[in-house]
Amino acid sequence: MHRFPDRDALVDVAAGRRWTYAELAADVDALALGLLALGRVGSRPEAVVCWHTDRLVRVTKDLERVIALGVNVHAARAGHLDLSTPAGRAVARTVTAWATYEGEQKAERQALANLQAAKAGKPYTAGIRPFGYSEDHLAIVPAEAEAIREGASMILAGESLSAVARRWTEAGLLSPRSIAAGAKAWSLRGVKKVLTSPRYSGQRTYGGEVMGTAEWPAILDDATHYGVVSILSSPDRFSGGPRTGRTATTLLAGIAVCGVCGDTVSGRGYRGAKVYGCRWTHTRTPREVADKKAETATLARMVCPDFLPTVIAMNAGGCDADTAHLQAGLKSLRERLDGLALAYAEGAISLSQTTAGSKALRTKLEEVESKLSGVTGLPPLDPVSGIAGLIGGWADTPLPVKRSWVAFCTIVTLKPANGKHARNMTPEDHVSLDWHHLAEEGEE
Template sequence: MRSNGGPVIRADIYVRISQDLTGEEQGVARQEKRCRQLAADLGMEVRHVWVDNDLSATKKSVVRPDFEAMLRSQPQAIVCWHTDRLIRVTRDLERVIELGVNVYAVEAGHLDLSTPAGRAVARTVTAWATYEGEQKAARQKLANQQAAQQGRPYTAGIRPFGYGDDHMTIMAEEAAAIVDGANMILAGESLSAVARKWTEAGLQSPRSKAAEAKGWTLRGVKKVLTSPRYIGQSTYLGEVMGKAQWPPILDPEIHYGVVAILNNPERFSGGRRTGRVAATLLAGIGQCGYDGCDDTVNGRGYRGVPVYGCGLTHTRTPRSIADDRASKATLARLMFPDFLGQILSSQNSQDGASSAALQAEAEELRKRLDGLAMAYAEGAISLSQMTAGSGALQKKLEAIDAELVSSAGIPPLDPVKGVAGLIEGWPGLPLPTRRAWVDFCCIVTLNPAKGRHLTSMTTDDHVTIEWRDVEE
């Protein structure tokens, strides 16, 4: 387009759609084709094409990267398929008006923003577009709420992990992973362990797959394991609305136990994370060997090497050395001639080999009940979730209390396989079980270097082991 024989106007094309379910960008491609034809008909050259695919223009929380970049680039003119692709709310219109350029739309004509009348028309059009968007959102929210109350799935989005494209058919492999992940959390393992296991198994979140993301995040795992969907409950905006039409994957008592653990506000309370599950063998167990330091150690990194150290970093003992030494000392203690007899004697005096496991399970259930109450107080779960979860956990706790006579005070031990089975399966035992046995068998002290280079220190220089007596 020439003005009085002037230079050709170089226009910028802007295309956008709010939702691209396939991720193939066909919608924006069609818009671009029509916009290029309009620019050619108007005698304009295309300087740049800006694309915001699968992004809303009405949500304040959503940033349109190419829209922002286009405004910064100071275009001579803007071509779009429809003005509502470019501007849906008044705040964005005013920013376009500040550019002082004209907007040409394939389906809505020309907005002359250089005159008061043209700007008034643009503001009126945008006001009606905003009204239409708000009305559409209100109708959609009502429809979604009614569907949730009737237990019908919300099928407009990406399918949930564990269910098929109809959001109702169980995917066997994914469902098994969800059950396994929930049991791992109940056994004291971390979200990181679950995320690694799901990722290594080649399982992928449908949402992450659509975004071409790699692996599971802790947030993604937690969202799955705490969702009421997996016990057959329909929700709307986080509130349970009733029984769902799709089949459950998890038992309620398992689900609410996981919710109590993962939503406990003390889990990430800052500072010393007393509610957090230990991720290393000796965290909170190993003692600092520096004179006058009563602190235990935690895992950390030092110059790229995983080490243990107390809060004041008196020691930086390589984790590989400390873990290997503590594990071997524990296994040696288990194989000591008098040890099996002492354990069995202790168990028999406490009314059976299963009492320790029952006591540990009862204590864990009580923690989960406390965790549910705290999670509700902090607003992490709803009243209906807390009530249902507490009921399921309390019922299980009453059954255990009825069976439990007393605690043997030792980690769980298979009464059939005995110590031999424990030793043989040591590398594959869950981390919480190995930690419990190390703490039961040994006092582990990690010594400071005292000016020595780490490579010149022997294993005994790094780690001091004292065996505990069973009677302790």
């Protein structure tokens, strides 16, 4: 029985007919399912009493389930429906059809009102407040907003969703929805949903499409938001490669390329062995073989007589630590633009998000390009120990620095087996290496 009308009215209907009732149901769906269950076990009620027939059944399929029970329906405000006769069933179906029509009309009116509110930038305040904003869905909650900014920065820096989830959980900043569900920690899905939501860049969406600027203040700027969206929405996410939200754990992931398709490779396992391979698995190059070749070639390039003069010349051209940082930022922005396009092609984000994101990232890209003005960047280099110190301490050099120098010095191409068995392949069969930044390039 429906919760809104006074339940006493329904009890009175039963009492006036000297009926006893076995159950009072406050939920329409629960009542219909309960009746059906009783019908299946052969313990059907003699009649059903409800406030109004459209409170019992609102769509035809539900009515047919009640008809199948073969019981009469008595409504406190709509009389008696004799479902045992063709005429009674016809009346019931007509009443239900009109109830369905009214329900659909109401839904359309509500959808139109929601759309208009979205276009005006107004928040959708039904339900639990979003993480980062107060109960009115407008005012920023400072501690949560700062956590969102920090999480976005971590993703852009190459850290994982897991790292962000741990940081937020350890800070005791659970989302209101998680608290309501009794969760004790952030899930990766929950973190991703927050960091990719247009809400946090001050945009109002409806049905997944960006409608325009929202009434509430943004927590993230557009370039940051869409940079994160590109990383976390890209179908090409893998450990250590480009457009990824994970910290690099292998030397050549995202640096070496497949000799067949030209895509960058990722680290993976194959029959218990650690290998590098592209998404199409054209190659399964043993990591140990590829890493050793790449590191040896990098160090060999560094000891070449022309290498130090080349680096000095590049620095003399204005490439200081700041410009190297800008160069890295330029590469990252271009990858994020590619990531947005790929995410849209795969259906991970909408067209409106892609358009808005591309505009924001291109604006940022133009700013960085204007600052660089053609300066070439270098990986980090200790100004005291220089190249000699880098070579001498290579074994203890952090992986990110090693990756930077390998990418700067070499072009690593991994070759397919071409029918050969792995145990019969030499390192040269697996890996092809060329050098970047030769003396001729520096002299041009």
